[in-house]
Amino acid sequence: MSSPIPDAVEVAVIGAGPAGLTAALVLGRQKRTVVLVDSSQPRNAPATEMHMYLGLDGRSPKDLRRTGMEEVAGHPNVEIVHSTVTGIEVTGPDTPVSLATSDGRSFLAERLLVTAGVRDDVSGIPGVVERFGQGVYHCPFCHGHEVDGRRLAVLTDAPENPAQPGLQAVYLATHFSRDVTLLTNGHPVPDEIRETLARNGVGLEHRPVTELGGTDGALTVSVGDEELTFGAVFHTPREQPRDSVLGLDLETEGAHILVDWQQRTSDPRVFAAGDCARRRDDPVPLAFVARAVAAGQAAGLWIDQDLFRAQAGLG
Ligand SMILES: Cc1cc2nc3c(=O)[nH]c(=O)nc-3n(C[C@H](O)[C@H](O)[C@H](O)COP(=O)(O)OP(=O)(O)OC[C@H]3O[C@@H](n4cnc5c(N)ncnc54)[C@H](O)[C@@H]3O)c2cc1C
Structure with a gap:
């Protein structure tokens, strides 16, 4: 059963790198309504080859991105928006998160997932x-x-x-x-x-x-x-937070948003995964494609569970 995507969605995802795409795939398969907004600046864009990723070692990072986009786009309940999130408003605990994009669209989401990566200060x-x-x-x-x-x-x-x-x-x-x-x-x-x-x-x-x-x-x-x-x-550049997360009032450390084992931030409606996030109990954050995929998968799963518990009245 498919239906047109309203601008009110269950989940908004910022960033379609390995973390955001994986989360969107998990959520799409569980029939959640999702908007995935992406500004096409993945961190490894300068590299021609991607390594240490089983099954695609040595291939272009673009291959993973293209295949991921195709798989996610196969779910009619997920809308991929090629744009930049320019404003995020997280107000009262029972109010949806509101999102504005650079091409003039706006979304209301019950949960927000930030998978915006980091910026390398080369x-x-x-x-x-x-x-x-x-x-x-x-x-x-x-x-x-x-x-x-x-x-x-x-x-x-x-x-x-x-x-x-x-x-x-x-x-x-x-x-x-x-x-x-x-x-x-x-x-x-x-x-x-x-x-x-x-x-x-x-x-x-x-x-x-x-x-x-x-x-x-x-x-x-x-x-x-x-x-x-x-x-x-x-040369190891300094990692800087992406502009998109700067307006969010979340607990952070350096360039990273702190999350728990469910990828949940200090705001219960906001989750984060991939390079932009760091688990509170993790002494050294590792920034690799496989790690981003794993964290995106966990975020998708726990967001779905969170919505399930709320919608089923499980408290
Ligand atoms: C040069 C280089 C080479 C690398 N090579 C490897 C490698 O070989 N193997 C490996 O395992 N790791 C490698 N890495 C690390 C790897 O790139 C990252 O760990 C991985 O990309 C993290 O995925 P992510 O989804 O968290 O973020 P990203 O891949 O950075 O994706 C974030 C996405 O969010 C989007 N975004 C950001 N802000 C907004 C906004 N406001 N609105 C909409 N969209 C937004 C961006 O456009 C981007 O598409 C490399 C890194 C670099 C810098």
């Missing part, structure tokens, strides 16, 4: 952002295997944890390359990792980096009046 050094995901990599788990044996560098640029770039360099040296350089970019190397760097053969380049050039496999790094060549450069 280094402003010229040439870095253009190569992010293609030559400049953020994660040795997602991309280390593909650069095995190359001459590698780790770029330091205002890291959240001063020891992180050095530790990443040591990690790469113990897994993928005997030729790893830590580009300190003028930042001091924390004393506690100096000896570890030396013991693992990591080279140090202290001069400020002024520019990156070249292509994946043959990147150039300008320091002083010299140009160094590397097969790949690792």
